[in-house]
Amino acid sequence: MKNEISQATIGRLPLYFRTLNFAEKDGMDIISSDEFGRRLDITPEQIRKDLASFGQFGKKGVGYYVSELKNRIGNILGLENHWNFAIVGVGHLGSALANYKNFITLGFNLVALFDTDKSVVGTTINGIKVQGIDVLKEVVAERKIQIAIITVPVSEAQNVTDLLIESEVRGIWNFSPIKLSVPKPMYIVNEDLSIGLSSLSYHLARLD
Protein backbone atom coordinates (compact mmCIF):
# COMPACT_ATOMS: atom_id res chain seq x y z
CA MET A 1 0.00 0.00 0.00
CA LYS A 2 2.75 2.41 0.99
CA ASN A 3 4.10 2.71 -2.53
CA GLU A 4 0.74 3.36 -4.11
CA ILE A 5 0.41 6.92 -2.77
CA SER A 6 1.45 9.37 -5.49
CA GLN A 7 3.80 12.30 -4.91
CA ALA A 8 0.93 14.69 -5.68
CA THR A 9 -1.23 13.08 -2.99
CA ILE A 10 1.63 13.19 -0.48
CA GLY A 11 1.95 16.88 -1.28
CA ARG A 12 -1.68 17.43 -0.33
CA LEU A 13 -1.60 15.39 2.90
CA PRO A 14 -0.01 18.19 5.00
CA LEU A 15 -2.79 20.52 3.84
CA TYR A 16 -5.38 17.92 4.84
CA PHE A 17 -3.64 17.44 8.18
CA ARG A 18 -3.61 21.14 8.96
CA THR A 19 -7.21 21.66 7.89
CA LEU A 20 -8.31 18.75 10.09
CA ASN A 21 -6.23 20.15 12.93
CA PHE A 22 -8.07 23.48 12.66
CA ALA A 23 -11.43 21.70 12.34
CA GLU A 24 -10.63 19.68 15.47
CA LYS A 25 -9.77 22.87 17.35
CA ASP A 26 -13.06 24.36 16.13
CA GLY A 27 -14.77 21.45 17.88
CA MET A 28 -15.91 19.68 14.72
CA ASP A 29 -16.38 15.91 14.96
CA ILE A 30 -17.25 15.33 11.34
CA ILE A 31 -16.41 17.24 8.19
CA SER A 32 -18.09 16.69 4.82
CA SER A 33 -15.91 16.42 1.74
CA ASP A 34 -17.70 19.51 0.40
CA GLU A 35 -16.73 21.61 3.43
CA PHE A 36 -13.26 20.05 3.42
CA GLY A 37 -12.87 21.01 -0.23
CA ARG A 38 -14.18 24.51 0.35
CA ARG A 39 -11.61 25.16 3.08
CA LEU A 40 -8.81 23.99 0.82
CA ASP A 41 -9.94 25.05 -2.64
CA ILE A 42 -9.63 21.45 -3.74
CA THR A 43 -12.54 19.58 -5.32
CA PRO A 44 -14.40 17.14 -3.05
CA GLU A 45 -13.80 14.47 -5.72
CA GLN A 46 -10.03 14.96 -5.46
CA ILE A 47 -10.18 14.72 -1.66
CA ARG A 48 -12.28 11.55 -1.77
CA LYS A 49 -9.90 10.02 -4.31
CA ASP A 50 -6.80 10.93 -2.26
CA LEU A 51 -8.22 9.61 0.99
CA ALA A 52 -9.62 6.45 -0.57
CA SER A 53 -6.08 5.43 -1.50
CA PHE A 54 -5.20 4.61 2.09
CA GLY A 55 -8.35 3.43 3.77
CA GLN A 56 -11.93 4.06 4.68
CA PHE A 57 -12.44 7.18 6.83
CA GLY A 58 -15.71 8.57 5.67
CA LYS A 59 -19.29 7.65 6.19
CA LYS A 60 -21.28 7.99 3.02
CA GLY A 61 -23.62 10.99 3.19
CA VAL A 62 -22.11 12.12 6.50
CA GLY A 63 -18.45 12.99 6.12
CA TYR A 64 -15.07 12.24 7.62
CA TYR A 65 -14.38 11.72 11.32
CA VAL A 66 -12.05 14.63 11.99
CA SER A 67 -9.77 13.30 14.76
CA GLU A 68 -9.52 9.80 13.35
CA LEU A 69 -8.60 11.05 9.88
CA LYS A 70 -6.17 13.64 11.27
CA ASN A 71 -4.36 11.00 13.29
CA ARG A 72 -4.22 8.62 10.34
CA ILE A 73 -2.77 11.27 8.04
CA GLY A 74 -0.29 12.31 10.72
CA ASN A 75 0.67 8.66 10.98
CA ILE A 76 1.13 8.32 7.21
CA LEU A 77 3.28 11.46 7.20
CA GLY A 78 5.32 10.11 10.10
CA LEU A 79 4.55 13.18 12.21
CA GLU A 80 4.29 11.10 15.38
CA ASN A 81 8.09 10.88 15.20
CA HIS A 82 8.21 14.52 16.34
CA TRP A 83 11.44 14.95 14.42
CA ASN A 84 14.15 17.18 15.85
CA PHE A 85 15.47 19.52 13.21
CA ALA A 86 18.19 22.13 12.85
CA ILE A 87 18.67 25.03 10.46
CA VAL A 88 22.10 25.57 8.95
CA GLY A 89 22.51 29.16 7.78
CA VAL A 90 20.57 31.86 9.60
CA GLY A 91 20.43 34.58 6.95
CA HIS A 92 17.03 35.98 6.04
CA LEU A 93 15.55 32.68 4.84
CA GLY A 94 16.96 30.64 7.72
CA SER A 95 15.65 33.20 10.22
CA ALA A 96 12.24 33.20 8.55
CA LEU A 97 12.06 29.40 8.76
CA ALA A 98 13.23 29.49 12.39
CA ASN A 99 10.16 31.59 13.14
CA TYR A 100 7.70 29.61 10.99
CA LYS A 101 4.81 28.50 13.20
CA ASN A 102 3.41 25.73 10.99
CA PHE A 103 6.37 23.46 11.64
CA ILE A 104 5.37 23.35 15.30
CA THR A 105 1.72 22.67 14.37
CA LEU A 106 2.96 19.64 12.47
CA GLY A 107 4.95 18.42 15.46
CA PHE A 108 8.48 19.27 14.34
CA ASN A 109 10.95 20.52 16.96
CA LEU A 110 13.54 23.12 16.08
CA VAL A 111 16.43 22.33 18.43
CA ALA A 112 19.50 24.02 16.93
CA LEU A 113 20.71 26.78 14.62
CA PHE A 114 24.11 26.92 12.96
CA ASP A 115 26.04 29.52 11.00
CA THR A 116 29.59 30.17 9.88
CA ASP A 117 29.41 33.93 10.36
CA LYS A 118 31.11 34.79 13.65
CA SER A 119 29.01 37.94 14.07
CA VAL A 120 25.87 35.78 14.09
CA VAL A 121 27.13 32.91 16.27
CA GLY A 122 25.98 33.52 19.84
CA THR A 123 22.90 35.55 18.88
CA THR A 124 19.47 34.16 19.67
CA ILE A 125 16.61 33.52 17.22
CA ASN A 126 13.23 32.33 18.45
CA GLY A 127 14.83 31.47 21.79
CA ILE A 128 17.59 29.34 20.26
CA LYS A 129 21.26 30.30 20.34
CA VAL A 130 23.09 30.19 17.01
CA GLN A 131 26.13 27.90 17.15
CA GLY A 132 29.22 27.66 14.98
CA ILE A 133 29.31 25.06 12.26
CA ASP A 134 32.44 23.59 13.85
CA VAL A 135 30.31 22.03 16.60
CA LEU A 136 27.61 20.75 14.19
CA LYS A 137 28.58 17.09 14.32
CA GLU A 138 28.64 16.85 18.10
CA VAL A 139 25.44 18.88 18.56
CA VAL A 140 23.61 16.69 16.01
CA ALA A 141 24.59 13.59 18.01
CA GLU A 142 23.89 15.18 21.38
CA ARG A 143 20.48 16.66 20.49
CA LYS A 144 19.48 13.71 18.30
CA ILE A 145 18.87 15.93 15.27
CA GLN A 146 17.31 13.92 12.46
CA ILE A 147 16.56 16.62 9.91
CA ALA A 148 18.64 19.58 8.74
CA ILE A 149 17.41 22.52 6.72
CA ILE A 150 20.12 24.05 4.53
CA THR A 151 19.78 27.78 3.94
CA VAL A 152 23.38 28.71 3.21
CA PRO A 153 24.74 30.35 0.05
CA VAL A 154 25.45 28.04 -2.90
CA SER A 155 29.21 28.34 -2.27
CA GLU A 156 28.83 26.73 1.17
CA ALA A 157 26.10 24.21 0.40
CA GLN A 158 28.33 21.29 -0.54
CA ASN A 159 30.59 21.70 2.51
CA VAL A 160 27.59 21.80 4.81
CA THR A 161 26.11 18.74 3.10
CA ASP A 162 29.37 16.81 3.53
CA LEU A 163 29.37 17.69 7.23
CA LEU A 164 25.76 16.55 7.57
CA ILE A 165 26.52 13.28 5.76
CA GLU A 166 29.28 12.62 8.31
CA SER A 167 26.88 13.39 11.14
CA GLU A 168 23.86 11.36 12.15
CA VAL A 169 21.31 13.49 10.31
CA ARG A 170 18.88 11.37 8.28
CA GLY A 171 17.16 13.90 6.07
CA ILE A 172 17.98 17.24 4.46
CA TRP A 173 15.65 19.93 3.18
CA ASN A 174 17.78 22.05 0.89
CA PHE A 175 16.87 25.64 0.01
CA SER A 176 20.21 26.51 -1.60
CA PRO A 177 19.56 26.87 -5.33
CA ILE A 178 21.79 23.93 -6.19
CA LYS A 179 20.86 20.28 -6.53
CA LEU A 180 22.58 18.37 -3.73
CA SER A 181 22.80 14.60 -3.52
CA VAL A 182 23.19 12.40 -0.48
CA PRO A 183 24.04 8.70 -0.17
CA LYS A 184 21.33 6.27 0.87
CA PRO A 185 19.76 5.76 3.36
CA MET A 186 19.77 9.55 3.76
CA TYR A 187 16.99 11.44 2.04
CA ILE A 188 17.02 14.93 0.56
CA VAL A 189 14.30 17.26 -0.66
CA ASN A 190 15.67 20.00 -2.92
CA GLU A 191 13.32 22.96 -2.56
CA ASP A 192 12.80 25.34 -5.44
CA LEU A 193 11.01 28.55 -4.54
CA SER A 194 10.72 29.60 -8.15
CA ILE A 195 8.09 26.92 -8.81
CA GLY A 196 5.35 28.97 -7.13
CA LEU A 197 6.11 32.05 -9.18
CA SER A 198 6.31 30.04 -12.41
CA SER A 199 3.01 28.34 -11.67
CA LEU A 200 1.47 31.78 -11.15
CA SER A 201 2.95 32.95 -14.46
CA TYR A 202 1.53 29.88 -16.23
CA HIS A 203 -1.98 30.67 -15.03
CA LEU A 204 -1.78 34.44 -15.61
CA ALA A 205 -0.59 33.89 -19.19
CA ARG A 206 -3.79 31.90 -19.77
CA LEU A 207 -6.15 34.49 -18.26
CA ASP A 208 -5.58 37.00 -21.03
Place this chain on the structure above:
Amino acid sequence: MKNEISQATIGRLPLYFRTLNFAEKDGMDIISSDEFGRRLDITPEQIRKDLASFGQFGKKGVGYYVSELKNRIGNILGLENHWNFAIVGVGHLGSALANYKNFITLGFNLVALFDTDKSVVGTTINGIKVQGIDVLKEVVAERKIQIAIITVPVSEAQNVTDLLIESEVRGIWNFSPIKLSVPKPMYIVNEDLSIGLSSLSYHLARLD
Protein backbone atom coordinates in the same frame (compact mmCIF):
# COMPACT_ATOMS: atom_id res chain seq x y z
CA MET B 1 -4.16 21.20 -25.41
CA LYS B 2 -3.67 23.82 -22.69
CA ASN B 3 -5.96 22.10 -20.25
CA GLU B 4 -4.37 18.70 -20.69
CA ILE B 5 -1.21 19.61 -18.77
CA SER B 6 -1.49 18.31 -15.21
CA GLN B 7 -0.59 20.37 -12.13
CA ALA B 8 2.23 17.94 -11.40
CA THR B 9 3.70 18.48 -14.87
CA ILE B 10 3.37 22.26 -14.53
CA GLY B 11 5.26 21.95 -11.24
CA ARG B 12 8.14 20.25 -13.04
CA LEU B 13 8.30 22.68 -16.00
CA PRO B 14 10.29 25.36 -14.09
CA LEU B 15 12.85 22.69 -13.18
CA TYR B 16 13.07 21.65 -16.83
CA PHE B 17 13.39 25.30 -17.86
CA ARG B 18 16.22 25.97 -15.44
CA THR B 19 18.08 22.79 -16.33
CA LEU B 20 17.83 23.64 -20.02
CA ASN B 21 18.97 27.17 -19.26
CA PHE B 22 22.10 25.82 -17.55
CA ALA B 23 22.65 23.29 -20.37
CA GLU B 24 22.39 26.12 -22.91
CA LYS B 25 24.94 28.17 -20.96
CA ASP B 26 27.20 25.10 -20.91
CA GLY B 27 27.09 25.20 -24.71
CA MET B 28 24.99 22.05 -25.15
CA ASP B 29 22.87 21.86 -28.32
CA ILE B 30 21.22 18.55 -27.53
CA ILE B 31 20.47 16.80 -24.25
CA SER B 32 19.43 13.16 -23.94
CA SER B 33 16.51 12.30 -21.69
CA ASP B 34 18.94 10.17 -19.65
CA GLU B 35 21.25 13.11 -19.00
CA PHE B 36 18.25 15.37 -18.45
CA GLY B 37 16.90 12.95 -15.89
CA ARG B 38 20.26 12.55 -14.17
CA ARG B 39 20.56 16.31 -13.69
CA LEU B 40 17.09 16.49 -12.16
CA ASP B 41 16.76 13.17 -10.35
CA ILE B 42 13.64 12.48 -12.39
CA THR B 43 13.26 9.33 -14.49
CA PRO B 44 13.81 9.73 -18.25
CA GLU B 45 10.38 8.09 -18.73
CA GLN B 46 8.72 10.81 -16.65
CA ILE B 47 10.49 13.53 -18.62
CA ARG B 48 9.52 11.99 -21.96
CA LYS B 49 5.92 11.67 -20.80
CA ASP B 50 5.76 15.27 -19.53
CA LEU B 51 7.27 16.73 -22.67
CA ALA B 52 5.20 14.58 -25.02
CA SER B 53 2.07 16.23 -23.64
CA PHE B 54 2.77 19.48 -25.45
CA GLY B 55 4.59 18.63 -28.63
CA GLN B 56 7.48 16.93 -30.32
CA PHE B 57 10.87 18.27 -29.22
CA GLY B 58 13.10 15.25 -29.25
CA LYS B 59 14.77 13.25 -31.94
CA LYS B 60 14.60 9.56 -31.23
CA GLY B 61 17.98 8.17 -30.20
CA VAL B 62 19.50 11.66 -30.12
CA GLY B 63 17.79 13.82 -27.51
CA TYR B 64 16.12 17.17 -27.08
CA TYR B 65 17.17 20.38 -28.81
CA VAL B 66 18.12 22.50 -25.79
CA SER B 67 17.30 26.05 -26.94
CA GLU B 68 14.14 25.10 -28.78
CA LEU B 69 12.77 23.15 -25.83
CA LYS B 70 13.80 25.85 -23.34
CA ASN B 71 12.00 28.51 -25.35
CA ARG B 72 8.91 26.36 -25.72
CA ILE B 73 8.73 25.65 -21.97
CA GLY B 74 9.31 29.33 -21.21
CA ASN B 75 6.47 30.08 -23.59
CA ILE B 76 4.14 27.58 -21.91
CA LEU B 77 5.03 29.06 -18.51
CA GLY B 78 4.38 32.57 -19.86
CA LEU B 79 7.89 33.69 -18.88
CA GLU B 80 8.20 35.85 -22.02
CA ASN B 81 5.82 38.24 -20.26
CA HIS B 82 8.72 39.25 -18.00
CA TRP B 83 6.25 39.97 -15.21
CA ASN B 84 6.90 42.89 -12.90
CA PHE B 85 6.42 41.85 -9.31
CA ALA B 86 6.45 43.46 -5.88
CA ILE B 87 6.94 42.06 -2.40
CA VAL B 88 4.63 43.25 0.37
CA GLY B 89 6.22 42.70 3.78
CA VAL B 90 10.00 42.83 4.01
CA GLY B 91 10.61 40.84 7.16
CA HIS B 92 13.02 37.90 6.98
CA LEU B 93 11.07 35.96 4.37
CA GLY B 94 10.33 39.01 2.21
CA SER B 95 13.97 40.04 2.34
CA ALA B 96 15.08 36.51 1.44
CA LEU B 97 12.76 36.48 -1.58
CA ALA B 98 13.92 39.96 -2.59
CA ASN B 99 17.42 38.52 -2.88
CA TYR B 100 16.45 35.25 -4.56
CA LYS B 101 18.42 34.94 -7.79
CA ASN B 102 16.29 32.30 -9.53
CA PHE B 103 13.42 34.72 -10.09
CA ILE B 104 15.70 36.77 -12.32
CA THR B 105 16.87 33.63 -14.17
CA LEU B 106 13.22 32.97 -14.99
CA GLY B 107 12.73 36.51 -16.29
CA PHE B 108 10.75 38.04 -13.41
CA ASN B 109 11.48 41.66 -12.48
CA LEU B 110 11.32 42.78 -8.88
CA VAL B 111 10.30 46.45 -9.13
CA ALA B 112 8.95 47.42 -5.69
CA LEU B 113 8.98 46.57 -2.01
CA PHE B 114 6.34 47.60 0.52
CA ASP B 115 6.02 47.48 4.29
CA THR B 116 3.92 49.05 7.01
CA ASP B 117 6.76 49.35 9.50
CA LYS B 118 7.98 52.97 9.47
CA SER B 119 11.45 51.94 10.61
CA VAL B 120 11.79 49.80 7.47
CA VAL B 121 10.25 52.20 4.94
CA GLY B 122 13.04 54.11 3.19
CA THR B 123 15.65 51.39 3.65
CA THR B 124 17.06 49.64 0.59
CA ILE B 125 17.05 45.91 -0.16
CA ASN B 126 18.76 44.53 -3.25
CA GLY B 127 18.91 48.08 -4.64
CA ILE B 128 15.19 48.73 -4.18
CA LYS B 129 13.81 51.26 -1.73
CA VAL B 130 11.07 50.01 0.61
CA GLN B 131 7.89 52.10 0.30
CA GLY B 132 4.94 52.55 2.62
CA ILE B 133 1.83 50.49 1.98
CA ASP B 134 -0.15 53.75 1.66
CA VAL B 135 1.36 54.30 -1.79
CA LEU B 136 0.85 50.71 -2.95
CA LYS B 137 -2.07 51.37 -5.28
CA GLU B 138 -0.41 54.22 -7.15
CA VAL B 139 2.96 52.46 -7.40
CA VAL B 140 1.30 49.31 -8.75
CA ALA B 141 -0.34 51.37 -11.50
CA GLU B 142 2.76 53.46 -12.20
CA ARG B 143 5.23 50.56 -12.33
CA LYS B 144 2.77 48.19 -14.03
CA ILE B 145 3.12 45.58 -11.28
CA GLN B 146 1.29 42.40 -12.25
CA ILE B 147 2.26 40.06 -9.44
CA ALA B 148 2.50 40.65 -5.68
CA ILE B 149 4.16 38.38 -3.16
CA ILE B 150 2.59 38.60 0.29
CA THR B 151 4.98 38.00 3.17
CA VAL B 152 3.21 39.89 5.94
CA PRO B 153 2.00 38.46 9.28
CA VAL B 154 -1.39 36.70 9.24
CA SER B 155 -3.00 39.67 11.00
CA GLU B 156 -2.18 41.96 8.04
CA ALA B 157 -2.69 39.50 5.20
CA GLN B 158 -6.37 40.23 4.53
CA ASN B 159 -5.87 44.01 4.54
CA VAL B 160 -3.00 43.73 2.11
CA THR B 161 -5.04 41.41 -0.12
CA ASP B 162 -7.95 43.86 -0.16
CA LEU B 163 -5.57 46.63 -1.20
CA LEU B 164 -4.13 44.44 -3.95
CA ILE B 165 -7.60 43.53 -5.20
CA GLU B 166 -8.37 47.27 -5.50
CA SER B 167 -5.12 47.78 -7.39
CA GLU B 168 -4.27 46.46 -10.84
CA VAL B 169 -2.33 43.45 -9.65
CA ARG B 170 -3.34 40.27 -11.48
CA GLY B 171 -1.75 37.55 -9.43
CA ILE B 172 -0.77 36.95 -5.81
CA TRP B 173 1.71 34.51 -4.34
CA ASN B 174 0.80 34.26 -0.67
CA PHE B 175 3.28 33.07 1.96
CA SER B 176 1.19 34.12 4.97
CA PRO B 177 -0.01 30.92 6.62
CA ILE B 178 -3.66 31.71 5.91
CA LYS B 179 -5.72 30.75 2.88
CA LEU B 180 -6.60 33.95 1.00
CA SER B 181 -9.13 34.16 -1.80
CA VAL B 182 -9.35 36.65 -4.63
CA PRO B 183 -12.13 37.36 -7.11
CA LYS B 184 -11.71 36.27 -10.72
CA PRO B 185 -9.93 37.08 -13.00
CA MET B 186 -7.24 37.47 -10.34
CA TYR B 187 -5.25 34.37 -9.51
CA ILE B 188 -3.66 33.35 -6.21
CA VAL B 189 -1.15 30.70 -5.23
CA ASN B 190 -1.21 29.99 -1.51
CA GLU B 191 2.26 28.73 -0.58
CA ASP B 192 2.75 26.30 2.26
CA LEU B 193 6.34 25.87 3.37
CA SER B 194 5.45 22.98 5.64
CA ILE B 195 4.84 20.68 2.68
CA GLY B 196 8.56 20.15 2.09
CA LEU B 197 9.19 19.19 5.70
CA SER B 198 6.16 16.88 5.76
CA SER B 199 7.26 15.20 2.56
CA LEU B 200 10.68 14.63 4.13
CA SER B 201 9.00 13.19 7.23
CA TYR B 202 6.91 10.85 5.06
CA HIS B 203 10.00 9.43 3.40
CA LEU B 204 12.11 9.20 6.56
CA ALA B 205 9.35 7.32 8.34
CA ARG B 206 9.55 4.73 5.55
CA LEU B 207 13.31 4.33 5.63
CA ASP B 208 13.34 2.67 9.05
